[in-house]
Amino acid sequence: MTASIPTNQTILVVGGGISGMTAALEAAECGKEVILVEKTPTLGGRTAQLYRYFPKMCHPTCGLEINEKRLRGNPRIRVMTMTEVTAVAGRRGDYKVNLKVSPRYVTAACTACGDCGKAVSAEVPDAFNYGLAKVKAAYLPHPMAYPQRYVIDPSIVGTPDGEAAKAACKAGAVDLGMQEETAEISVGAIVWATGWRPFDANKIQPYGYDRIANVITSVEFERLADPHGPTGGKLLRPSDGKEARNVAFIQCAGSRDENYLRHCSRICCMASLKQTQYVREAYGEGENGAKSTVYYIDIRAIDRFEDFYAKVWQDPTVSFVKSKVARIAENKENGNPVLHGVNTEGYHRYATEHDLVVLAVGMEPEVTGVKLPEDVIQDSSNFIEGSRDGGMFGAGAASSPLDVNRAVQSATAASLRAIQVIRKTASTEAA
Amino acid sequence: MADNKFAAYICSGCGIGDVLDVKAMEKIATKEGKMQVVRSHPFLCNEEGVQLIRDDIEKEGVTHVCIAACSRRAKAEAFYFPTVALSRANLREGVIWVVAEGSDHDEVRQEMAEDYVCMGCAEVKKMKLPAGNPNRAENKRILVVGGGMSGMTAALEIAETGYEAVLVEKTAALGGMAAKLLKRVPFNGAYAEAQPTGAAELAARVSAHPKIKVHLSSTVAETAGAPGRFQVKIAQESGNVAEEAVGAIVQATGFTPYDLAKLPELGGGQANVVDQAGLEALAMAANGGAIKRADGKEVKSVVFVQCAGQRGSGGNGSGQHLEYCSGHCCGTSIKQAMYFKDANPEVDTVVMYQDLRVPGMGEDFYRSAQNKGVIFTKAKVDGVTGGDTCQVRMKDLILDEEATVDADLVVLATGQVPNAGVNLDQWTEVVTAAEGGSEEAKVQKIELQKGSVLNLSYRQGPDMPQFKYGFADSHFICFPYETRRTAIYAAGPVRRPMDMFQAIEDATGAALKAIQAVENAAAGRAAHPRAWDLSFPQARLEGCTQCKRCTVECPFGAIDEDERRFPLFNESRCRRCGTCMGACPVRVISFENYSVDTVGSQVKAVNVPDEFEEKPRILILACENDAYPALDMAGIQRITYSAFVRAIPVRCLGSVNTIWITDALNSGYDGVMMMGCKKGDDYQCHFVKGSELAHYRMSKIGDTLKQLGLETERVVTHEVAITDNARVAQMINDYVAQINEIGLSPMKGFG
Amino acid sequence: MSDMNTQAVARYRNNFLKEVEERVEDGHWVRMCMQCGVCAGSCPLGPHWEHSPQKIFMMIRAGKREEVLTSDAMWMCTSCYNCIVRCPRKLPITHIMHGLAHYSHRLGLAPKGQPTREIAKLFWDSLVKTGRVNELKFSLAMYFKDGFGQGIKNAMAMQGVGLGLVKAGRLNPMEILGGHACKDKGGIQKMIAKAQEIENRKKGLTA
Structure with a gap:
């Protein structure tokens, strides 16, 4: 929730599932600046799509609520949704990262009141439900979506439905002219918490x-x-x-x-x-x-x-x-x-x-088939072991097939390793 | 109080202004809420609206803000004013989205909204901006107990992050169990071959690190204090006692292999039957050559018996010994079978397993062992006899037949028993008996204390609370480091049976949490789950009756007792749940922004109609972690419920003070619903016992109700999960119907 | 090494597994089986044999030499390759089964009167004799393997098929009189003899 400029003292966390949220929060709660990027419109990842956890049969959204509360209260994390990493250059302690931000067509002014959803008639497959149902083409990804902000499906942009959504929004948050944006940021360390896919x-x-x-x-x-x-x-x-x-x-x-x-x-x-x-x-x-x-x-x-x-x-x-x-x-x-x-x-x-x-x-690692920076080391199943320069780390299910508990442990460990990288960068620069 | 300036901001966006009379609410906020500044805005969360508030804070000196708009869970980023006390009146998720549409409901909807505005104003008037724990303690050194793989890793990671570590190891050398292994299961690469343990190199790095101080042949004799200011007495073998001041602790005391002697049915204690540790010793002695038995004979055939004395709880288990699976043993036996095959491919090596458990890339390690000629068979081993020719009686479950297999050596894959110190349940029992005068118990207490690892001078006992089977684990899946002793983290097999790779990951994570803990203690703020909360419990001890409820019930052992038997708060141990506040019968404990008054004044702020209006009022006290979000999401999904309820979020149901209930009933409320998390063995309460305590306390409230001449149904306690959106609405409607059946409270008009 | 026929094999020792690895085509794969059973369920002949491939592999590892080599299971294989395609460990199960069949035959342990084995034998003998398989003689030999009366019955039952083949020019009744051979019959026979010798040497067999 901050707009501070990322530097080599910033940690980039790629992936906003439970591992990425954990890695980001743990670093931020140690006082570090963090950028958390997530490809989809909401944080929570695959755990948010689970009904219950084994073995306690408790609900994943319970932990998600606490993590969202931690995020809301922490000024050191900047969350960027609908954002992907397209390139990484540089080395440990000094990476230049290219980001691609896809248009959401809804600005931060959105209050999640739901008027746009009521106004449109088109439906699209509901990704949150693995396509088992449909949602309106202006939708909140799920009741606990973070940020709590609607998304407009690109398929209705330029159609009367899109205009209806815009007209319905009293907050003026619908911006159908939004374009894909790119950005280059500097960071000191990268945690790959890109997770898994079925x-x-x-x-x-x-x-x-x-x-x-x-x-x-x-x-x-x-x-x-x-x-x-x-x-x-x-x-x-x-x-x-x-x-x-x-x-x-x-x-x-x-x-x-x-x-x-x-x-x-x-x-x-x-x-x-x-x-x-x-x-x-x-x-x-x-x-x-x-x-x-x-x-x-x-x-x-x-x-x-x-x-x-x-x-x-x-x-x-x-x-x-x-x-x-x-x-x-x-x-x-x-x-x-x-x-x-x-x-x-x-x-x-x-x-x-x-x-x-x-x-x-x-x-299967979500990055299977994705070209990662060459320096990243992957095992024979494409899980991320780390990087040769020691500045990038795998966390959670991106690093190994892990249950939630172990994924969070892994993310916490990766977070510390990232902190060590930027600390060393800082002390070298000071010297 | 002279400098305080109270302001209320009412949003009319998101349809609030369409169905509610905003002007009337403004009037209420001024008149009943006694706000000095009252403004409304059509989109309070947009830049202009936020600027309006910011200007009032900066230019008008507003110190207390009540925002009557959406839920406290929404738009928190927009309404982020860290310099003022802030309350939120939930008009959107809490009123317009849950009260049925249509003009029939206009009156009750408006009443509900006005009540929430009054409650938000009343709350903020009693709030103070938390200043942080004044008893900050700035020691940032970290104690690591245990010098095995987990402990060495934790110490090194702490030091590499720039913090000082103090490592205490009870033996004369670093390395622990890892140093006794010839090799370890692979963590990376091709997963085909065992890898060097790296224990010696790690020990050398730890010993040489300028930021790590190592105490060998030493144990922790006493740990006093709190996060940021622990005073640790370290007993050395020589009899000397060293003292170290530290800010946080990582307990990495590892495990002990299950006692082989307890497994006579599997040949435990007989010749040429060893456990995995015993086999490592033989392999170390052979150092890559042919492995020889204790009697010097070269082993030509070996059988590994998996789950020896483990997995006893299963339907296929014996019901004896360890009930759990130790997780690492399948991989370890594979590795050990390779020791034989690598030295001499002619050795017959058979692994008898029930389920071969090698997750992840372990599957490749399994393949590699098969490729080396290790024979695996799914079998139930019925018995082993040792001797010159050992005999393993088994049933091959694939071939469905029994057989006896001869072997020169049998290796039993026994389990890990955690070195977690004193079981606090047992401790409490013994201490209670000892305090009751039992001489036997006094002796027992001394004996128990000898088994302690940390020797904490905490009122609630000398070690960390243990989880099932004695592991010092977190109970939370999402939060594996959420231990019940602030700034003390378990790492490695003491927390859960695990292999070396996981122990290293775990220790690294624990190192981070310990670093966070010292930083939090230094900044006077809370640790998880109310991370960075600056409020802390304050007690007016002059009113205290020394009942000890707060010291006993604190889930985190934060409160000790001083010489005069008054509670002694250790703020930096506190997790800010408010259980002590809920426990206190004389209501002397409070937080700056969460107190008996902040909630009590909300209860009283509700306008209770007289009995002739036939509009019941029901108070909901909802846990802010699960029940309140469930209510919110009912709103987000537009699930309607009765407009007769008034919900107040509480930090934990454990923080609910009975006075709120009796106040509510005295002022004519018709019922009280308490909504907390699941209790019991699989509890979901983030403060461990809050929900359980609330249920217990409410079970005792019957007498009070009777004295008031009220039915016991007027107070109900529910377990509500965060997914219970529809259920919670149904629960409310059912309760309103029930209250209508019982009739309205006879207390109306007397409050 | 022929004493292996009678040698008592200790249970769960490497002996028999090693024997299979050394002497059976693709036998070294047996150790890699993880007993999932997908081959057993995938085999279309499943209901007809005594032991599934995965069970045969476990029996080999358990040292059950006699039972494995006298089993009829490997003679049932029709080379449909379902098992190979589905095996999660990529074991060439079809090939192993053929290898085991061959090995048990060579040791003389294969089940007597097992039809597949009989056909294979007749096929082979016909082939070695002339360098090509004489369809008519091969068919008749098959029909009459269980005696003259049964042979007539079998031949009658197959009459229609036979006539059809004759009409289509796929079967020449005159072949009964000796039939034609390949050009260099002796050369083929020498080649086969040499191949057999090499294989025997490799696998340490005498027969």
Whole structure:
């Protein structure tokens, strides 16, 4: 919220998810100047799109609220949304960074009153809900969006809808003439907290994500479970809106697989265990109650997460099959996906029908396929290890497939390393 | 007070002016709110509106500002006036967006808005701009307890950031467990080979660093004081005691391997059955050559038994020993199997696992071991016998058959037991018994104290509160460093079972938090979650009855007792939740900008209609972290609820003083709703016990209600999550219906 | 090394795994299996064999030599390659299964009367004899492998197919009288003999 000019004493944090927010806040709360850039219109990242966290089953937005409060009260962080890093030059302690700011078509004068949203009729896919629903083309990304400011989709700029949005805004905050802008800033250290994206399930041909309506991904299932999601929190399957009571969870959908992602994504086992509890919460035990089946290779419920696994293991609504599912077919009569494979514990062949299949898709670094500064070191799965000059750091899920708790630890550590860089720059200059 | 100037600004934007009578609110702010300056503006948050306020502050000497516009959660950047006391009356999210549309509701909507204006004015009149803790303590050195990988990392990172570190290690050398390993699991590169631990190099850097002072063969005998001014007595082996003054502490006391002797069923204690630490010792002795057993025989076949004495809680567990998984052991066994294969590919190495847990790039390390010929089998090991030929009885879960496998050596992958010091629950029990005169308990207390790591001279006990299974962890997923002792951070396996890579990351993060803590203490401001809050608790001790509730209930152990048994506030330990304020029966504790009066005056500012108007008034006290945002978001989503409620955000439900409730009921409110976070084992309260305490306190309020001749339903306590937008609206409407059923309060008109 | 047939193999020792690695085509991949079971579920012949590929691999690692080499599983493979395509560890499962089949055959441990094995044998013998496979003789040999009566029945059942092939010029009934061979029959035979010798030497086999 400051306009101070960035210098080599400024830390740049790239990515406004929980890791980026943490890295930025921790540095700022140590008294450092920080610029936090985020590609999308809001902070919060992928955690904001989760319904609950494992293993406490608490809500990610609770922590987001505290972090937003920390941001609002800290004059040392400047947040730039809809902003991407296009180039990095220079070296440790003295980087020149090029930024590209996409037009939001809504200025800071926006009060988030919602009049523009009411005025437009066009709808666009709702990115917050992974495209499972649509939103008005003038929208607030989600109820806890930060900054709390509307966005106008570029598709209605130059259309009567765009003009309607402008006319509806009493605050005069709609600026349809906004253009893409670029900026060059100086910073001393860079934290890459660019996060992850769900592995593209379309690539896993035998699972039919692209052709079987009732095969969805774990991130989509989070949106279904969320009361703010497209189904109002009801677990309704896509093909016919029927309640999904008998749900299959397929582990390692993309992960631990040399055809797709060679690493283990760490979080998916726990995420699926958590999601079995959504089904349980919705339908309870009993004849027509919840029924979850987890198909797995190894259940990786590390450290005290084991408690949660133990609890789910004992849950009569949940069963476990040690098997990598071979393929999914569709029962054309009822739309049920049919899973084919072999339970390797003792060898039992199965062909099991479920109402819905949830693919526990792996974590792929968001920067996969993105050209990063040459100095950045990435591992064989494109996770960021750091930089050769020691002035850039990976944080959170950009650095390794991590759960939220570990991502925050990683971001806190990266924040300190960035502080050390600018401190050394300062002491060298003073000398 | 002579210099104070109070101003109220009423915004008519965002539709406020369309459905509310702004002029009437201006009048109310002047007359009832007693504001000296009252202005309205069509867009208070735009540049012109903000400038209006800024001019009044700068030119007119306004010191107290009430902004009646949107929620305190909105437009905070625009309404950022750090030099004045500020309150927000929530007319947008709290009134116009939640009261049903239409002229039928005009009257109740206007009443609600006017009440909020009065409440905002009343609150700001009682507020003071916080000046920061006057007892600032500026010591910025940081104590690190433990000289293993985590402790050495923390010390070095602190020093490299320009702060001084004091490292205390109980043994005669740095290095800890890491120094006893031949190699470590890889952190980077190809993840194919084990890597050097780097422990010796790190120890050398730590020893040579000008900003690090190392005490070897030493333990912490006493830690007194508070953040920014800890006085630490360090007991040396020689019997001497050194003293160090520090500002913050990183506890990196690591773990002890689970006692092998407790696993006789797995051959624990028998010949040629070792744990992973035992195997490291053999591998160190072999130093890359053929690994030999204790009896000198070269090992030609080895079996690794995973989860030995671990994961006992699972349905597939034994229900004995450690219930958790130690996380690192699969990777460690892979590494150790490689020791054998690298020295001699002919050695038979079998790893028997239930779930092989090697997340991330660990998968490549697993592949590499397989490539080296290590055999992995999913198996349940039923028993091990040691001896010249060890025997492992197992069931191969893939082949679905039982077998007995012979081996020269068996390695049990046992778990990590944290070195976290005294369990404070046990401590409190023993201390209570000892204070009650039990001689046995007095002896027990001395024994317990011997196991302490930090020997804190805190009223609430000598160590950090422990989490499940004795780990000194944070309870919060988003905030892993949110420990319950301000400026004391756990790092490494003492907080959670972990491998070396995570321990290094964790220690680096803890170093940052410790640095933040000393800076906060020096600036007199709060640490997380009310980071940078400058308010602090103040007590009028002349009114104190020495009931000790505040000292007992403080979730952060901030309050000790002095010789006269009065509470002794250590402001820099305080996290500003206000639990002490809520606890105090004589209401002598307050904060400058949050006090019994700031809330109490809001309660009283509401205009309670007489019973003939048939308009109930319900007070909502909502936790500002979760419940209040949920109410706000109900507004953002235009979910309507009854206009008969008046919501006041509180720092934590633990800060709710019963006087607010009785005042409200005495002034004719018909009901009180308390909304806090989830309590219990998976509590979500950011101040640990606030919600729980509130529930407990309210369970005791029944007698008071009876004395007043009121039904117990007039006070209800709810757990509300931040996502409960729709639920909270429903909850309000249901409660209003319930109150209508019970009937309005008979207390009206007596307040 | 033929004593391996009778040698008692200790459980979960490297012996048999090493034997497979050394003597079986692509056998060195067996160690890389992580027991996910996707091959087992992907095999179209799945319902017909006794052991799935992944289970065969575990049996090899557990040292179950006799059971592996006498299993019918690897003889069922139709080379559809589903398993290879889906294997997350990229094991050439089809090739390993063929390799195991071949190895067990060479050791004389392959299940007697296993039809695939019989066909393969007939095919091979026909090939070695003339340097090309005589469709008519090969088919007849197959029909009559279980005796004369069964052979007539089989031939009758396949009559339509046979006649169709004759009409299309794909089958010449006169081939029964000896049939034609490739140009340098002796050369082919020598080549095969040499190849066999090299392979035997490489794999330490005598037979």
